[in-house]
Amino acid sequence: MMNRQQRRKLYDNQQRAYNEGTVEQINDQWIFFDEETEEATMLDDFFQQEIEIFRMNRWKKGVFLETGEIRIGKESTMLRDHDLVRVKKHLIYSLERLLDGVNDDAFFQFVTTLNSLNFSIYDCIYCYNHLSFLSDEHRKDGVNFMVFDNQEVICNVQHHFCYYEKVNDRFEFTLNTGKRLVIEKMIS
Structure with a gap:
């Protein structure tokens, strides 16, 4: 942990x-x-x-x-x-809330994968945090959207999540160059 x-x-x-x-x-x-x-x-x-x-x-x-x-x-x-x-620099508020909301493994995998693509969390120019609208729900599922710009390449990240009986985080990274990467973290 x-x-x-x-x-x-x-x-x-x-x-x-x-x-x-x-x-x-x-x-x-x-x-x-x-x-x-x-x-x-x-x-x-x-x-x-x-x-x-x-x-x-x-x-x-x-x-x-x-x-x-x-x-x-x-x-x-x-x-x-x-x-x-x-x-x-300050992080975009919705991204900060999102990073606070995901478990440690998902957080670490997301950030290190983003870094390996030569992006920083401080390169975020847009974040839609759907998770923040589900705080009262027993079953939380949906998708968060993030866009990163490192001045050379743009990276779009879709974070598919389902938090119910299992914790499932799936991050889909797509660069404007066409490169794509998917990481998934499941915790029973």
Whole structure:
């Protein structure tokens, strides 16, 4: 059985889990410049959120305070112009609920298969979670739909599920290149 910590570790090790860039102080405001999209964002938008700063050749995890201060454990450090920082991306809410709702084996198989196709859970651009509408049902069955875009290829995933006397999860991965993959997990 996987625990929350093991799941969290799998989340953290995903490709493209962070927006990475540099910061600059402009008119007493800290601005984040995303390295990939070249978009500028007010760092205040990440107030009280986890942020990582690259110092002494390694990433240090902390919490951003609006004064340009990052609390790392019991210590604090101040941002400097052109510091390299990264901010954890948020998962699409319906995908997060779906991943929380599947058992550990199905979760692990889904995520590792997705990763083997060079996709990250953070590449999700659409998720329809039918399971979330069946919370009161004794027998839960249906299909969830997910679309992932890694900037090179699109992957559509259909998650067929039936949770009744047996637990059955079937994931069908289809790439726009025509490649298809099916994994199925049954627990009696």
